[in-house]
Amino acid sequence: MRKLIAALAMAGLAGLTACAPASEAPAPASTAPASGNSVAKPSKSASAGASTGALGVKESCERFNSLVVDLRAVKAEDSDGYDDIYFRAQEAKDAATGDIKGLFAAVSMLALDRSLGETPSKQSQDAIRDAVFANAGECTAEDVTLTY
Known part of the structure; x- marks a missing residue:
């Protein structure tokens, strides 16, 4: 089952990394890391889409x-x-919109690598880096610094 999930996730990630902009890189962040609380708090910027989940x-x-x-x-x-x-x-990827979905796809890949008892693959590491760079500006505009 895990190998099937891995294959599906890798196929989805391959398409995702092709969409990441190569020339944008955010300025280094200097904020405190996020807390260990796994429940995200609703925000004012949740927009009209929040009513649809x-x-x-x-x-x-x-x-x-x-x-x-x-x-x-x-x-x-x-x-x-x-x-x-x-x-x-x-689940978060399914609920997210636009390019933000890439953040969650990349976390999925890292978790999958670890679940299989492997160190994160180069592809997974590149995907998380690319997703953070691609979304840093949008998150920073919402006063959230991506931490990885």
């Missing part, structure tokens, strides 16, 4: 930071913990 930009950026904190907190031998992060990232 869609995440606004600010909430998406905060949820990404929360997932990264939770991903780092999972013990190496806890594949169920990594699976949980994977599924939470997939």
Whole structure:
């Protein structure tokens, strides 16, 4: 089952990384890391899409930071913990809009690598870097600094 999920996620990620802008890189961030709270707080910028269950930009950026904190907190031998992060990232990706979806797809890939007992692949590491760079400006405009 996990290998099937891995194959599906890799196929989705390949299309995602092709969309990331190559020339944009944000200025270095200098804010405190997000808390370990895995529940994102609703924000004013959740926009009209919030009524349909869609995440606004600010909430998406905060949820990404929360997932990264939770991903780092999972013990190496806890594949169920990594699976949980994977599924939470997939749910967030489904609720997010636009390019922000790439943040959650990249977290899914990292969690999947870890769930399979592997160190993150070069492709997963590149995907998270590209997704952070591609969305940093939009998140910064909402007063959220992406942490990874």
